[in-house]
Amino acid sequence: MTAVLETRALDKRFGGLHVTRGVSLQLNAGDRLALIGPNGAGKTTFVNLVSGVLAPSAGQVMLAGEDVTRRTQAQRVRAGLARTFQITTLAPHLPVQRQVELALFEREGLTGRAWRSIDAYPLLAAEARALLGDFGLAAHAGLATERLAYGEQRLVEMALAIALRPRVLLLDEPMAGVPQGEGARLLAALAALPADLAVLIIEHDMDLVFRFARRIVVLAEGAVLADGTPDQIRRDPMVRAAYLGA
Amino acid sequence: MNAVTGSAAARCAPAWRAPLIVLAVGLVAWWVLPDQLGLVTRLAVTALLVLSLDLVVGIAGLATLGHAALFGAGAYAAGTFALRMHPDPLLGLAVGVGAGALLALASGAFLLRYSGFTFLMLTVAVAQIVLSLAQKGRDWTGGDDGLTGFTMAPLLGRFAFDMEGRTAALYAIAVLAAGLYLARRVVDSPFGLAVRGIHENRARMAALGTPVFARLLAMYTVAGALAGAAGALSAQTNAIVGMDSLSFALSAELLVMLILGGAGRLTGALIGALVFTLLHHTAASINPYHWLFIVGAALMVVVLLPPQKAWNWLRARMGATT
Amino acid sequence: MQTLLNIGIDGIAYGMVLFVIAVGLSVTLGLMRFVNLSHGAFAMIGGYAAALLTREAHWNFWLALPVAVLGTALIGALLEALVLRHLYKRSELEQVLFTIGLAFFLIALTNALAGPQVQLITLPPLLAQSVDLGFRTLPAQRLLVIAAGLLVAAGAAWTMARTRFGIWLRAAVDHADTASTLGIPIRTVQCASFAVGAALAGLGGVLGAELMPLEPYYALKYLVLVLVVVAVGGMGSIMGSLVAALSLGTIETASKYLASEWGSLFFFVAMAAMLALRPHGLLKR
Numbered sequence: 001m002t003a004v005l006e007t008r009a010l011d012k013r014f015g016g017l018h019v020t021r022g023v024s025l026q027l028n029a030g031d032r033l034a035l036i037g038p039n040g041a042g043k044t045t046f047v048n049l050v051s052g053v054l055a056p057s058a059g060q061v062m063l064a065g066e067d068v069t070r071r072t073q074a075q076r077v078r079a080g081l082a083r084t085f086q087i088t089t090l091a092p093h094l095p096v097q098r099q100v101e102l103a104l105f106e107r108e109g110l111t112g113r114a115w116r117s118i119d120a121y122p123l124l125a126a127e128a129r130a131l132l133g134d135f136g137l138a139a140h141a142g143l144a145t146e147r148l149a150y151g152e153q154r155l156v157e158m159a160l161a162i163a164l165r166p167r168v169l170l171l172d173e174p175m176a177g178v179p180q181g182e183g184a185r186l187l188a189a190l191a192a193l194p195a196d197l198a199v200l201i202i203e204h205d206m207d208l209v210f211r212f213a214r215r216i217v218v219l220a221e222g223a224v225l226a227d228g229t230p231d232q233i234r235r236d237p238m239v240r241a242a243y244l245g246a
Numbered sequence: 247m248n249a250v251t252g253s254a255a256a257r258c259a260p261a262w263r264a265p266l267i268v269l270a271v272g273l274v275a276w277w278v279l280p281d282q283l284g285l286v287t288r289l290a291v292t293a294l295l296v297l298s299l300d301l302v303v304g305i306a307g308l309a310t311l312g313h314a315a316l317f318g319a320g321a322y323a324a325g326t327f328a329l330r331m332h333p334d335p336l337l338g339l340a341v342g343v344g345a346g347a348l349l350a351l352a353s354g355a356f357l358l359r360y361s362g363f364t365f366l367m368l369t370v371a372v373a374q375i376v377l378s379l380a381q382k383g384r385d386w387t388g389g390d391d392g393l394t395g396f397t398m399a400p401l402l403g404r405f406a407f408d409m410e411g412r413t414a415a416l417y418a419i420a421v422l423a424a425g426l427y428l429a430r431r432v433v434d435s436p437f438g439l440a441v442r443g444i445h446e447n448r449a450r451m452a453a454l455g456t457p458v459f460a461r462l463l464a465m466y467t468v469a470g471a472l473a474g475a476a477g478a479l480s481a482q483t484n485a486i487v488g489m490d491s492l493s494f495a496l497s498a499e500l501l502v503m504l505i506l507g508g509a510g511r512l513t514g515a516l517i518g519a520l521v522f523t524l525l526h527h528t529a530a531s532i533n534p535y536h537w538l539f540i541v542g543a544a545l546m547v548v549v550l551l552p553p554q555k556a557w558n559w560l561r562a563r564m565g566a567t568t
Numbered sequence: 569m570q571t572l573l574n575i576g577i578d579g580i581a582y583g584m585v586l587f588v589i590a591v592g593l594s595v596t597l598g599l600m601r602f603v604n605l606s607h608g609a610f611a612m613i614g615g616y617a618a619a620l621l622t623r624e625a626h627w628n629f630w631l632a633l634p635v636a637v638l639g640t641a642l643i644g645a646l647l648e649a650l651v652l653r654h655l656y657k658r659s660e661l662e663q664v665l666f667t668i669g670l671a672f673f674l675i676a677l678t679n680a681l682a683g684p685q686v687q688l689i690t691l692p693p694l695l696a697q698s699v700d701l702g703f704r705t706l707p708a709q710r711l712l713v714i715a716a717g718l719l720v721a722a723g724a725a726w727t728m729a730r731t732r733f734g735i736w737l738r739a740a741v742d743h744a745d746t747a748s749t750l751g752i753p754i755r756t757v758q759c760a761s762f763a764v765g766a767a768l769a770g771l772g773g774v775l776g777a778e779l780m781p782l783e784p785y786y787a788l789k790y791l792v793l794v795l796v797v798v799a800v801g802g803m804g805s806i807m808g809s810l811v812a813a814l815s816l817g818t819i820e821t822a823s824k825y826l827a828s829e830w831g832s833l834f835f836f837v838a839m840a841a842m843l844a845l846r847p848h849g850l851l852k853r
Contacts, residue, residue: 051453077455089453091446094439095255102436102443106454111440111461114432114468118439119257142255160454309661356844364847367799370792371840378833494792498668505665535684535784538676545669549655549662 002065004029004198005081005168010049010059012042012222019045021223022059027168027198034213035202038242042222043202044086047170051083052076064167077106082166084157086173086202092146096137096156099145100128103163128163134192135159136185151182158189169193171201175208210234218242261430264513265423272419276412283411285527290418291479292503293519294425297512298472299500304509305433306465307445308358309366311497312373315353316470318492320346320477322380322387325487329396336401339421339478346474347467349376354466358459370494377492392488393481407483414483421479425472429512432468441465502541506548573704575822581710582779583817584717589772589790590797590809591724592765598804599737600758602652603660605667607769608794609674609787614640614770615777616678619687629692637770644766648759656758671787679784687782689774713775717810720768724806737761796835800842802849811850812842 005027012020019042027033035043048054050061052073060069063079071079091099104124105111119125132138135155140148145156154174161169174186190212193199203209209216209230216233218225226232226239233239275286299313323345324338332338353372360368380387387393400406405413432438440461443451452458481487490496499522507518522541529537593607617636621627627635655663695712698705728734736757739747748754773782780790797816801808816835823834842850 053452073452074455074457077453083453085449085453089447089450091443091450093446094443097255098439099443101255102439102451103454105436105439106456110436111456112437112464114435114437114464116436117258117261117431117434118436119434121436139253141253160450164454360844360847363799363803364843367795368840368843370796371836371843374792374836375833375840378831378836381831382829382833495788498788502665502668505661535676535679538672539680542669542672542674542676545665546673549658549666549669550651 003027003062004064005050005200006062007046007050008060008062010046010061011057012045012049012054013057019222020049020056021221023219023222023224025217025224025227027200029167029196029198031198031200032212032214033198033200034209034216035200035219036204036206036209036216037219037225040221041219043219044172045222046219047083047172047200047202051081051170077164077166080167081170082161082164082168083170084154084161084172084174086176088150088153088157090145090153090156090160093144095142096132096145096148097125097128097141099156100131100159100163101125103160104128107164131159131163135189149182151178151186154178154186155189158186162193166197168198169200171199171203173202173204175203175205258434261427261434264430265427268426268516269419269423272415272422276415276419280410280412283415286415287411287418287479287483289520289523290415290422291476291483292523293516294418294422294479295473295476296500296503296507296515296519297422297425297429298469298476299504300509300512300515301429301433301465301469301472303501303504304511304515305438305445306441306462306469308462308466309501310369311366311494311501312353312369312371313473313500314492314494314496315373315376316346316350316473317477317480317496318380318487319349319376320474321481321487321491322393322477323474324478325393325396325481326386328398328482329393333397333399335398335407335417335482338398338482339475342474342478342481343471344474346477347471350467350470350473351463354463354470358462358466370497373492373494373497377489380489380492387487390489392486394486396485398482398485411483418479418483421475425475426512426516429468429472432465433512437461437464502545506544570704571825575818575825577706577710577714578825579818579821580814581713581817582776582821583814584713585772585776585779586793586797586817587717587772587810587813588720588775589769590794590801590813591720591806592762592767592769593794594798594801594804594806594809595761595765597798598802599761600656602656603663603667604652605664605791606670606674606787607667607765608789608791609671610640610644610766610769611773611776611780611790612674612678612782612784612786613643613773614767615689615773615782615786616682616687617770618774619689619777619782620682622690623688629690629695633771633774636774637767640770640773641763641767645759645763647766648762652762653755653758671791675784675787678787682784684784687777689777689782709778716771716775720771721806721810728806733757733760796839800839800846800850802846802851805849805851808849808851815842 003026007023007025009022009024010020011022023046035046037043045054049056052071056069060067062068063076063081066079068076068079101118101124104127129138129141132141137152137155140152145153148156158174175183178186187208201212213230215228216230217227218233218239220242225242226236272290276283279286295317302308302310302313320342324342327338327341357365357368357372381389398407401413401417407413440451440456444456444458444461448458477491480491503518503522504515507521508514525540526537529540589611593604596602596604614636617639618632621632621636622629655666691709695709697708699708699711728738736752739752780786797809797813800816801812816839819838820832820835823830
């Protein structure tokens with residue numbers, strides 16, 4: 001079976017800084033993979049390379065067997081790759097519902113249509129409302145995103161990625177900056193992700209990692225230190241030395 | 247536009263509403279001010295031009311100081327067409343629209359590779375280059391003396407352009423209403439929403455799969471078409487096109503009109519154009535420099551008002567939807 | 569050959585004027601992140617002050633010049649301390665709007681006070697003559713302009729690299745909060761830099777009065793050129809501004825001599841090309 005996401009010896013240098021060292025990784029449909037590692041290990045850089053925000057110095061990125069290394073971020077999204085950002089990246093003044101509808105319009109290839117009103121797509125509007133309902137945000141559909149609580153904004157971030165119906169989902173620290181009380185809904189949303197979706201999550205919260213992940217990859221100084229089940233990782237002496245031990 | 251509580255996003259107003267109001271107001275003005283029809287025409291033309299700028303600045307979020315080039319291109323194209331090919335106004339209007347759109351497409355393909363201050367300065371460069379070309383090509387453009395010598399044929403074959411400007415004013419108001427309708431439909435479409443999304447957060451739109459460059463270029467071209475229409479109107483109703491239609495001063499004035507009227511909502515562009523053209527008209531007839539006192543003071547006061555109040559007011563002006 | 573030399577000298581002189589005016593704007597834009605579109609007004613104020621002092625009050629040019637420059641510095645400092653400092657935290661657009669408004673206001677004020685006609689500065693006999701350099705003679709005024717430009721460039725470079733003030737300035741820009749906890753007097757640095765920028769603009773206004781006639785619209789008319797120099801040279805890069813000003817000034821002068829019916833086409837084509845190839849400035853990566 002072809003991996004739905006594969007990187008082959010992905011490498012990135014910034015001048016003298018070798019940030020990503022030959023990372024080869026495979027992700028299959030339904031995987032729940034957590035990418036962990038100390039700060040500066042290159043986790044977000046890796047996600048940026050996979051999603052197309054950065055171009056690699058060497059190596060390849062394959063989506064369902066197709067080489068997408070030369071493709072732009074937008075092209076990769078259309079090929080089934082979605083991601084969230086560590087720092088919430090939303091259009092601050094657009095109402096939440098419109099943001100989700102925008103994701104749906106983009107998914108359906110409708111943003112080239114310049115005549116019909118955005119209110120004339122009842123099916124997509126209903127889908128948007130349903131999705132917001134799944135995330136418990138229905139009551140805030142009309143509010144501008146900047147007016148939401150931070151935890152709720154992170155939920156919108158995730159909802160937008162889900163709306164695109166991706167095959168691969170990259171979550172960059174979804175819990176980052178979320179106050180104690182607001183995390184429960186995010187955790188529930190994570191648990192409710194579609195079963196056939198391949199998910200790669202970067203997280204520092206070890207509780208979440210061990211609860212959510214069925215496979216863990218440890219990144220240190222840009223290279224893969226270990227790749228295995230949560231139990232294997234917990235017991236791996238190298239990992240304990242480099243990371244978990246502290 | 248929007249909800250303090252909000253279990254649903256506010257629906258867009260029907261696209262025909264604002265244009266209908268414009269038509270109504272315009273007709274009333276036409277009826278009630280038969281001696282001021284030149285001014286009414288100028289108001290309509292300026293409103294259309296500032297409206298086109300709103301698409302670029304308010305909707306797409308691209309600060310430009312070179313918008314006059316699109317206006318001037320439409321004006322010179324329509325004037326040249328009337329002079330050398332055919333004096334029919336509607337054909338000339340189409341030519342003006344085409345010229346504005348073409349210049350926007352060509353320059354936008356270069357300009358939109360840049361952003362921020364660099365983009366702003368490059369828009370100035372492009373506009374000045376167009377101005378220099380117009381000065382060089384004085385055999386075609388008439389140079390500093392302007393392009394003259396063309397008379398427009400009757401509109402629709404029946405309504406001649408009369409000395410009092412009755413036909414011209416109605417023509418300009420009609421084109422303005424049509425332009426507003428087009429702009430409204432475009433802005434309230436999925437395309438318009440995507441462009442607004444790009445304005446607010448480019449990274450977010452790229453993460454949704456939007457071809458950002460293509461969308462911005464398309465909006466810039468639409469704006470160019472409307473600016474070209476305004477230019478054609480100006481050429482046809484004045485029967486002259488001057489170098490000032492390509493000037494930096496015009497670009498700057500348009501931007502000021504838009505911001506003070508409120509960017510991002512389309513109606514703000516009309517209000518800004520209306521209020522400031524009237525102020526300018528009144529002040530300038532006393533002393534050209536008085537206008538600068540008024541608008542200069544107005545700008546400074548607007549920015550210096552108590553921060554919270556001014557901030558909310560200014561944010562609303564700059565097109566916040568809440 | 570003679571023409572080429574003329575182009576060279578006039579081009580460099582023009583470039584120097586642009587540089588001297590642009591330096592202050594580059595500093596406030598690049599280092600203080602403050603968009604000041606009223607910068608051209610300082611050049612105008614300096615020029616007007618010198619014109620009125622020499623022509624109306626019959627002062628000696630060599631006295632009027634420093635007084636005009638210092639006066640402009642004072643006005644700049646007052647403006648910064650009383651009004652503009654409140655705008656540093658505001659958005660770019662607000663800064664643009666306010667400073668354009670200020671420029672409009674100053675244009676109208678200048679007209680109200682001094683009328684719309686062009687102001688001439690009475691040059692001293694020393695500057696009115698030509699200097700024999702051996703291989704050719706040059707108007708002394710041009711030599712003064714070029715020398716002044718070089719002095720300003722050297723002075724600015726030395727200040728930034730060698731003096732405490734220069735270090736303070738760079739620190740204040742990169743990390744204003746940290747800098748103030750280190751005891752660097754941020755407000756003084758900001759006000760002083762702004763005042764110096766204004767003074768230099770005033771100097772440029774006086775030096776360039778022949779090439780850029782002093783009249784009320786001066787404040788905005790030449791703003792575009794100055795903005796171009798800052799953009800091409802790179803915000804905050806003094807050397808970048810120098811290179812940009814000299815190259816663009818020479819191109820503009822050359823086109824005036826050789827292809828005047830093309831207007832400023834070559835200037836803006838060159839500018840667009842330089843900016844397109846190096847969007848962050850000529851000397852920056």
